[in-house]
Amino acid sequence: MNQRRCFSLSLVLLLVATSSLAAERPRERVRIGVSSKSIGFFDVWAAHEKGFFRKQGFDSEVITIRPNLSVVAVQAGEIDYSMMTSTVIRSAVKGLPLKLVTIGLKSSFHTLVARGSYKSLVELKGKKIAISNVGATDELVARALLQKAGLDPRRDVAMLSVGASETRFQSLLSGQMDAATLSLPHSVLAKQQGYRFLGSAGDVLHIPFTGLSTTTAKIQRERESIKRMILAQMEAMRWIKTQKSEAVQFMRQFFGTDEATAVESYNVYAPLIIDDLRVTADAVRAILDSEGAATIPWTQVADATLVEELLQKGQVR
Template identity: 25%
Template sequence: MNCQMLTRSVLICALFLFFTVKRSSAIDNLRVAYPSMNTSVFALVIAQKEGYFKEEGLNVELLSIRGEIAIRTTLAGEVDFFTNAGSALAAAVRNVPVKLITVFQDKPSWDLIAQPEIKSVAQLRGKNIAVMSPEGSLAVVAREMLRKNGLDPTKDVNLVTMGGDEVRFPALQTKSIQATLFNTAMSIKAQKEGFSKLGNASEYANLIEGGLATTHDKIKQNPEKIFRFVRGALKGLNYYVTKREPAIKYMMDGLRMKDRELVSLIYDIQIPLVLREGFSDDKVLQSMIDDMKKTTKVQREIKVADIFDLTFVKKANEELKSSGWKP
């Protein structure tokens, strides 16, 4: 009898240990939508390749999805997060139930590039300037740069809506437009072809260019999973800003560029703009919200906490610092 009881106890303990280990080693699958390669995506790629997400018990799938579609698929539950932070801000201001949970960059890295004969912003009076959409981040920054150089964007220039770099660069080459804003890589390419750089957007405006967003429901239903995801992403971000040479290799792969010298230049220009802790000052965030309210013509009062939930990234920072974690 005692032998049977002992055997039964051993079996119960074995089963308990089996299911405990199985549950603790379970991997949670997450899907992240991104429209283009930027700081946010490089941080995620590095976290994936270096095993940081695996350490957090996560299998993260990165999906290339256009901005407006990324928001819709996240709201539909088909993906868990998206990286186009500017679109997330605009949507949240319009009362779409999404929130930003990290801010990796709060200043735009775009350059205002113009035809070779144009040497100042003032010379853009009466000219065609291309943006991607009337209310998009590019348009917001373009208007701010024009205003701060004495031009009224509604009267003194013609803002033309076009697509991405693959559309706007040929339009610049054929002189269909006289100026546009380009990211660092395209700006360098344009300058090599003789086009003029009139200024850098980071000197004129605060704007979210890198971050992570998700839905209100996801935050309520899976806070522990979101925290693990953010902590893994923050590890990737720390690697990106502190390990220059391997980070440049990741950039070369992500951008599909073989010119290491050019990618190194892009890295060195962008790194000073990266927020290493993954969040920005509340005053800066409130100014972004207020600017977006003007752009979208929203009248209601909106506070930082209505648009951002930075509790996850702040907690992750505290844990990584207290543990002495290094990439």
Template identity: 30%
Template sequence: MKASGRVLAIVAAVLGIAGTTTASRAADVLRIGEGPFITGGGFLVADEKGYFKKLGITIEKRMFIDGQQAVPALIAGELDLTFMTANASLFNSIARGAPLVVVLDRGNNKAGRGYTVINVSKPMAEAGIKTAADLGKLKGKKIGVSGTGSINQYVFSLALQKAGLDPRKDVTWVLNVPQPDLMKMLGQNQVDATDLAYQFGFFAEKNGWGPMIATGDKIDPDGPIGVYATRQALIREKRDVLVRFAMAYLQGAKEFNAAAAAPDQHPEIVDILARTTALQKPETVKAIAPFWSYTNEDGVPNVASIMKMQDYWADYYDFVEKKVPADRLFDLSIAKEAAARLEKEKPFGK
């Protein structure tokens, strides 16, 4: 082989190695859709404490004020994984062929850890609505929620049914209004009641706009708040990266859950949540504990509760056009493998 040929061969070999290294590094990058909500505490803790980096993952975050806004970016391949709520539009998107699949729990209304809350206006409270059992007094009234087919409308509809009303015809829904606006509308008597994330319900009560009367865990125990979804193809293409992501996330979730139960014993976690969510102040984070939601520490979403929600939207409201089977909605293998590896390998020494 001539010298020039040998040089070209060496260059080619080096470029080949470099190309492999670049591809390897690219495979360890995850583009995540996230939001400034305390229900994402497991992710926020893991990110701030460097757990993803420890497992060789670089996180690139894009922030969204609503998980549904991230879905087009996920489908288009601009995101690898995103938070979202289990709502009617998710079921419809998958039924129409969107290549999405739910892989991890991101918060639920476990008993004692409810994240959604019903507030009523001051006039309604003065009229005798003190608990969920009194919601029959809302017949003919206006109920505000942030989205059609949302988890908030779902929880409030169940509460109305339990109080003897038909939520399809006995109340007027004020729909698709951002939650910060809803709590103000409550104070201005533009809506008579609303279902909010706990921090907004807390602010509404604190500002005298209307008291909290029931949390979501009392109405729909273990009901879903949020999930993580990815594209089906990514499970094949980046499976190990997704598993390592889930391992770091589950470690963060364990610490998040512990802090929710006893925030004074976990000041570092409280400070992280204050800095990375819309709550901003450690005192506020502690004030709403333990109502941060609960993240399943095995990572597995509450499948039965989510399927029950799909049935409700399809059979009762006709919001879901075609039901999707559980094996199309979920891939639980990522969570199960991550939990097993986390227990076996103990990469965080805990």
């Protein structure tokens, strides 16, 4: 049996065992912060809607919140987890007691999309670009693309924080913005409507995207609860990766896309999935490098031990 099949079988056995135990205990309320109702957080929405959180004993609530506010909310106990990886790590670098405990995707899939009249990044000089928030992954992508084209993101363009991918897309459609960083499915929708792709995350940044983050205090006090959250995320990712037709149908219904958009979005998303959600030194260092914080020890901003303990318990090789 090859390594991938060993992992899948072990994960199934582990999920069955833990979900049986979860069914015997009272449901625990859990609140997860995401920046938008978009395919960027497909795993969380699927875990919530398909019952994977409930299977692990949680009464889940997914809350849309701006990335910078999510770290404040986690610290204050208003939400339990944030899925905004880059924002959390940037805050942890500054000393906030937050850590990343899983990584869901190998890379971001944000795309810088502009009106059809713009044929190159250089032509965006003096123009307005919609981003979600300063320090968020999409802003890092836009900044890196502009720098690669020889532009100064601070002086040559106006990057404006307007919120979620859907809002950024609407600002582009309305003509308020000349360009926007878009996530799935909005990047696909923009392409279908004649907008031009000027670059994507894969062209400039190879940093992991989306993962569970929480406070160091919660990691110390509630390790078993966090592990059950990780198992729910694992099962959601496994469902997405192995049940394409169901996942595409979910995209159509939940995100309101047509068949072609859902299939194209799935084909971008699925290959980026990290099956075991492992937090690795190289992955975290890539994020630190993008934040100009290469000298910070990666263990200051991430905790790999929870996933590792689960994988050992499940005898995953």
